[in-house]
Every structure is written in structure tokens, then in C-alpha cells.
Amino acid sequence: MNQKNKITNKLRSSKLRPTKQRRKIADFLFNREKTFHFTVEELNKIINKKDNLQKISLATIYNTIDAFKKAGHLKEILTNNNKSYYDTNISSHHHFFDIETNELEDINYNDIKVVNLPHAPKGKKIQDVEVTLTVKKS
């Protein structure tokens, strides 16, 4: 199956109609090797580069990212910055976070071991373990 069909299937199996806009954004986000970390603003700039024929409205980009997140195809990342950051790597993993540039870089889940996990507060359960290594220019 080619990539176009893969994307269409991914959308359909998430009960999202494979519209032109969603296919374009999904193709950009999901047909890649390396993790992509982004804000909606950044994604909008890339998707709507001036040379691009078919523009996608900002509202649609927000809607689509939200739909992909709800479908489990994107993960929202904890950062400060009052902007939402998204991650195409939806598996549990860790990050370097550059506090000066706000850039994120993945660390494989098994490259860090977290031992002595405390119990969750009563009535709650642990859902994910994330390590953030804050970095800056050395």
C-alpha cells in the first residue's frame, strides 16, 4: 500500500473523513523518520508557505491537530511557554528541553531508568513517567 492510502486509512480508522486538508497535514506529520515537535504556529508557517498552492486556514490547523490528538496520533508535551507543544512520537519517552530556545529532543524510553517510583496518591494511578532533562548552552 502506498503512503497516500496509508494516510487515508489512518484517518478513516480514526473516524476522520480523509479531506484534502487532513491528508496534507497528516502526510506532513506522519510520513517521516524522526520525531517532530511543534507548536501550531510553527506548523501553520510550514503548511502555508507562500509557494504553496492550497492554503489551509489556521482554524482548520487547530481543529485537525486537536482531532489527531484525540485520536491518539499526537501527544501534547509538558512545557512552559504558554503555547501548546505537540509530539509525533506518541510512545512513552523522555526529552531534552532547551530552556533558552524551547527546543525539544527525544530520549528513548529505555535510555533512562527511573527507579524507586513512589506510589500514586490514593485514588490515583500512574499513567506515564516522563523525565525532562533541562539543558542550556554550556
Add this chain to the structure above:
Amino acid sequence: MNQKNKITNKLRSSKLRPTKQRRKIADFLFNREKTFHFTVEELNKIINKKDNLQKISLATIYNTIDAFKKAGHLKEILTNNNKSYYDTNISSHHHFFDIETNELEDINYNDIKVVNLPHAPKGKKIQDVEVTLTVKKS
């Protein structure tokens, strides 16, 4: 030395004039046993409760929190949520983060051990190691 003077000294030694507003906010934030995690909106509600005589403007609360952060008396916390969260615990430590209620709870730095720390990307150095245990209702 009493608490009033302690606060005044803390402000002065950070080169912040001990104004009525700063003393009130500092007294509320720093004279406590347990860590306090908050957003500016929450702090504003508490500081400006209706029964309170002297109101403090929202702009001043923003200014003051920013000044305290720059002076190192508060730490900004990584969350999603598009609001800034602050922490009166400025030492390195970890958190439970309830993704349903956005509530934070401290975990002592030594209650979790992180082993096998990877090297920082070249040209960068690790500044802090933070573990977030995402929790939800069980």
C-alpha cells in the same frame, strides 16, 4: 527576627523595594510549611478575596510574580494548559501531575533515582533533571 522583618530582608536582598503589595504577596507565598503550586489567576483570587481591605491589581500580581521568579524565589513549572504554573519549592524536585485536574504534588528529589543519564547534546549542559509522574483517577 520576626516574619515581617524576614520578608522585608528577603525583598531588600533581592533589590526589590519592600512595598505593601510585595510584602503581602511574599508573606502569603513564603511563610508556609508546604509547597504551594499556583497560577496567577488562582493567586489573584486568594490575595483579592472580597473581605480583603487592600486590593492588589492584577498587573501588580503579574509584576511581582515575575520579579520573584527572576530573583529565584519562585520556579516556573512545566505543564501543558497554556497557563503558567509557579512553585514555591525552588529546589530540584519531582511531581505528580494529575492530567484531569491539573493539580501538582511534590515528590522529594531523593525519593526517585534516575540512572543512566544520557550526555547532553553537544554544546549543551544538563541543568536540571525532573521526573513527572502523570496520574489520573484509578
Add this chain to the structure above:
DNA sequence: CTATTACTTTAGAATCATTATAAACTATTA
């Protein structure tokens, strides 16, 4: 003290990210 200066507070406006609205459009279904 008092005057001058520098810093701070404040209301309100401005900005930025995000969400809501509602009309036009398009994919799916009957």
C-alpha cells in the same frame, strides 16, 4: 526633615494563543 530621583502600582489598552460561531462546502450514505 524636604526635595529629588528612581522605582512601583495601577487601570486600561494591546497583544497573542486558542476557541467559538455560523455560513459555505464536501464526503458519505440512502
Add this chain to the structure above:
DNA sequence: TAATAGTTTATAATGATTCTAAAGTAATAG
């Protein structure tokens, strides 16, 4: 092919935060 349900879009609305500039207060110099 027609009906329908879902989607896109421009635009307005909202919410958090920052900016502005005028009035107020703390520190300092005389």
C-alpha cells in the same frame, strides 16, 4: 442523485499575559 452529516473557513470572541503611561511611594541627597 439527493439528503445528511461532517468539515472548512473567515471572523468574532475569549482568556492569559504584557504594555503603556500616569499617579503614587520608597530611597536618597541635601
